[in-house]
Amino acid sequence: MPSPAPASPISVLCVDDHPLLRDGIAAIIASQPDMVLVGEAANGHEAVALHRSLRPEVTLMDLQMPELDGISAIEQICAENPKALIIVLTTYEGDVQAVRALKAGAASYLLKASLRHELLGTIRSVYEGKRFISPEVAQQIALHSMREHLSSREVAVLELVANGKANREIAARLSVSEETVKTHLRSIFLKLDVVDRTQAAAVAIRRGIIPLH
Incomplete structure (x- = not known):
């Protein structure tokens, strides 16, 4: 049985340095009655500032960005607001990068290749307090978890x-x-x-x- 829709739309902040991807995400969210895009940022500094002023319920965060990378932005946001809900959007399946993001405070880790099929469900799940990691990334984490880390x-x-x-x-x-x-x-x-x-x-x-x- 599907979860009931929230009383007010889930407010979403999108952070990515590629305007076309932000436009695509904006179009997807605009089609959903239970979500609203409240802001867009092109780098980590903008992300921290907008999160502070807008207080979105869910933030979509790219990792590879100019000026301030996504993991540093996640750390700063979560230091200010430990309850922040952040979904990482990335092209890379790297297990080390994923673990860093999750340790920094991200709630979920989603590959951009799967946005069309998994973005909306992941936003709703994270809003409800659940976590999601793309299966490809989870497999990489499991595969390398027992190996000795580099100094x-x-x-x-x-x-x-x-x-x-x-x-x-x-x-x-x-x-x-x-x-x-x-x-x-x-x-x-x-x-x-x-x-x-x-x-x-x-x-x-x-x-x-x-x-x-």
């Missing part, structure tokens, strides 16, 4: 590897020896179950361990 220094090494830096450059940047960099790389390869630098960078980006620029 902050290993992540720093990986970011420089992904930017095409050689061991000598990485050592200079991090003020360590080249041998220490090699030791970090061996540990990284083992933890990520890869055999070389190219694979390590690709896996790290796919899983959200390092940001995609």
